[in-house]
Amino acid sequence: MKVLIPSSLRSYTQHSEAEASGATLAAVLADLDRAYPGIRFRMVDEQSRIRRHIRIFVNGDQVRDLSQPLRATDEVVIVQALSGG
Amino acid sequence: MAHKIRKRTARPQGAASRTRRAPRSQPARRVLVLVATRKGAWLYHGDATRKTWRVDGPHFLGHIISHLVLDPRDGRTLLAAAKTGHLGPTVFRSTDLGRTWKEAARPPAFAPAPAGENGRAVDHTFWLTPGHSAEPNTWYAGTSPQGLFRSEDGGVTWNPFSSINDDPRYRAWMGTVQDGTPDGPKLHSIIVDPRDSRHLYFAMSGGGVHESVDGGRTFTPIVKGLEVVEGFDATNISFHDPHCVRLCPSNPDRLYQQNHCGIYRLDRPSNEWVRIGKNMPKRVGDVGFPLVVHPRDADTAWVFPMDASTVWPRTSPEGIPAVYVTRNGGKTWQRLDSGMPERQGWWTVKRQAMTADAQDPVGLYFGTTSGELWTSRDEGRRWACIARHLPEIYAVEAAELA
Numbered sequence: 081m082k083v084l085i086p087s088s089l090r091s092y093t094q095h096s097e098a099e100a101s102g103a104t105l106a107a108v109l110a111d112l113d114r115a116y117p118g119i120r121f122r123m124v125d126e127q128s129r130i131r132r133h134i135r136i137f138v139n140g141d142q143v144r145d146l147s148q149p150l151r152a153t154d155e156v157v158i159v160q161a162l163s164g165g
Numbered sequence: 166m167a168h169k170i171r172k173r174t175a176r177p178q179g180a181a182s183r184t185r186r187a188p189r190s191q192p193a194r195r196v197l198v199l200v201a202t203r204k205g206a207w208l209y210h211g212d213a214t215r216k217t218w219r220v221d222g223p224h225f226l227g228h229i230i231s232h233l234v235l236d237p238r239d240g241r242t243l244l245a246a247a248k249t250g251h252l253g254p255t256v257f258r259s260t261d262l263g264r265t266w267k268e269a270a271r272p273p274a275f276a277p278a279p280a281g282e283n284g285r286a287v288d289h290t291f292w293l294t295p296g297h298s299a300e301p302n303t304w305y306a307g308t309s310p311q312g313l314f315r316s317e318d319g320g321v322t323w324n325p326f327s328s329i330n331d332d333p334r335y336r337a338w339m340g341t342v343q344d345g346t347p348d349g350p351k352l353h354s355i356i357v358d359p360r361d362s363r364h365l366y367f368a369m370s371g372g373g374v375h376e377s378v379d380g381g382r383t384f385t386p387i388v389k390g391l392e393v394v395e396g397f398d399a400t401n402i403s404f405h406d407p408h409c410v411r412l413c414p415s416n417p418d419r420l421y422q423q424n425h426c427g428i429y430r431l432d433r434p435s436n437e438w439v440r441i442g443k444n445m446p447k448r449v450g451d452v453g454f455p456l457v458v459h460p461r462d463a464d465t466a467w468v469f470p471m472d473a474s475t476v477w478p479r480t481s482p483e484g485i486p487a488v489y490v491t492r493n494g495g496k497t498w499q500r501l502d503s504g505m506p507e508r509q510g511w512w513t514v515k516r517q518a519m520t521a522d523a524q525d526p527v528g529l530y531f532g533t534t535s536g537e538l539w540t541s542r543d544e545g546r547r548w549a550c551i552a553r554h555l556p557e558i559y560a561v562e563a564a565e566l567a
Contacts, residue, residue: 116270118268126277129286131253
């Protein structure tokens with residue numbers, strides 16, 4: 081599926097869009113990390129919590145649970161939320 | 166105010182006799198000053214006389230760089246502890262003095278907690294210490310919240326080190342995020358005894374100073390003689406707030422410490438710290454963040470005092486910045502401020518933001534939170550600003566290039 085990558089993570093992907101697959105959000109992020117090593121840990125901490133200033137939307141709805149099931153046709157958008165100056 | 170701080174006009178005693186000595190005859194080694202800031206890192210390459218500096222940077226513009234350290238064992242590997250406002254913490258590594266950087270394959274991270282437990286996550290790697298000279302590629306890292314990590318492959322992969330990260334007693338001493346410094350409680354001042362790779366120290370803000378004699382398998386608090394904030398119980402390790410601990414390379418049995426509650430010296434095998442800051446001028450006090458030791462003289466150390474009155478401004482007392490030096494192990498202190506602002510200098514220098522090189526005479530370097538980088542080529546007698554308008558400076562390290 082198509083994953084939109086925020087500017088802060090394009091040092092990993094080089095592009096604003098990446099392709100990844102998986103049956104859950106966790107699996108998609110793991111697949112992304114295989115293609116772009118290190119990218120997952122910048123978004124998800126070692127206790128598998130989405131980091132404070134990272135937001136993930138699936139088809140326009142915010143997802144907070146990494147076990148959320150996904151379909152191949154879904155669109156995943158990763159955005160960076162406000163973090164101050 | 167009854168007593169105003171007066172700028173010294175006379176040359177400080179002690180410093181004069183030392184700096185008058187002819188420099189050692191040896192090939193000049195160029196000094197590289199590594200500046201880590203809240204918005205990136207800068208490298209300053211000195212000329213042979215340390216008079217002019219070539220700036221290389223920014224590296225990682227926009228990244229919060231807590232520490233940037235050159236491996237003294239190979240003179241070319243740089244590690245940078247990085248994160249951004251949005252992204253998680255990581256470590257970058259360069260083996261060509263910053264021309265190219267590669268991210269660590271496994272940055273410092275706590276072990277996953279058992280199901281149902283709220284495990285800790287590294288917010289940022291705060292402190293980097295190269296390992297013992299006999300253990301090339303070994304590094305230690307201290308994090309916020311407090312954790313101790315080790316790499317054995319030059320910083321590529323990191324693992325939790327020792328039992329302290331999960332030890333219930335140590336976890337209690339670490340306290341919660343509310344007990345630490347404003348941007349998170351920190352493990353810092355990781356020290357490896359140059360005589361013995363199994364002899365380690367570290368400190369926590371808050372959480373005291375700790376020592377291991379078994380290669381990090383076990384640690385023991387070493388806080389006797391240290392004071393805590395009035396009204397608190399000094400026997401409770403979590404109330405101890407060491408800001409910066411340094412071991413003297415010329416006498417590894419001697420440590421100095423800048424603490425939230427004063428300046429201290431420890432001479433091993435004694436376990437009792439002595440508050441040498443009592444000998445500082447009363448109107449200046451003995452609170453600050455950094456402490457710098459001399460590379461060859463264990464009686465010499467420098468501090469950067471700050472105002473700890475009322476609400477703790479943490480700025481230079483009365484807005485007149487100065488470094489203070491002792492040349493006799495803390496018995497007496499002299500003010501060193503020649504070249505610094507004579508008024509309206511409200512500086513803060515963080516615990517990692519002041520350092521010395523190993524040249525003769527010793528060069529000193531400090532960076533302010535207002536983004537100025539200052540140096541002295543004569544052990545603090547005269548100071549010059551070599552960079553301004555940088556972001557908030559978090560750490561300054563001086564390395565020597567062959």
